[in-house]
Amino acid sequence: MAYWLMKSEPEELSIEELSRLSQARWDGVRNYQARNFLRAMSVGDECFFYHSSCPQPGIAGVARIIAAAYPDPTALDPSSPYHDPKASADKNPWSAVDVAHVQTFRHVLSLGLLKQQAALAELPLVQKGSRLSVMPVSEAQWTAIMALSA
Numbered sequence: 001m002a003y004w005l006m007k008s009e010p011e012e013l014s015i016e017e018l019s020r021l022s023q024a025r026w027d028g029v030r031n032y033q034a035r036n037f038l039r040a041m042s043v044g045d046e047c048f049f050y051h052s053s054c055p056q057p058g059i060a061g062v063a064r065i066i067a068a069a070y071p072d073p074t075a076l077d078p079s080s081p082y083h084d085p086k087a088s089a090d091k092n093p094w095s096a097v098d099v100a101h102v103q104t105f106r107h108v109l110s111l112g113l114l115k116q117q118a119a120l121a122e123l124p125l126v127q128k129g130s131r132l133s134v135m136p137v138s139e140a141q142w143t144a145i146m147a148l149s150a
Contacts, residue, residue: 003138006133035094038134
């Protein structure tokens with residue numbers, strides 16, 4: 001099993017909304033490196049659900065991958081903000097995965113808190129210039145973050 005961190009703006013999909021829905025499609029990723037990380041995910045992998053571009057950015061909970069990468073249908077939908085006019089049914093460069101809610105943390109683990117943790121110094125999230133919406137998390141980093149959530 002691998003571990004990941006996936007960012008979502010809460011008005012798009014929040015951990016509370018995922019909890020209410022139980023599962024959802026994770027789509028709209030339009031960065032090739034982040035897309036490649038989506039494609040590397042396997043059913044059963046777990047990810048930290050990170051709220052971004054909001055008053056309190058941080059890790060809000062945990063989700064599980066329940067469907068491996070498949071072509072992102074939003075790329076083909078002209079009404080979607082994630083529409084890609086170059087994409088077609090035969091050649092869709094973008095991917096989506098399905099996730100299920102696992103856990104909502106009692107408190108959001110703020111980016112400031114995460115940056116203070118020596119065990120997370122190599123986590124791309126806390127490094128300057130890292131803006132990827134999907135990134136791998138090592139087992140040691142996963143364990144350190146889960147300890148913060150307790």
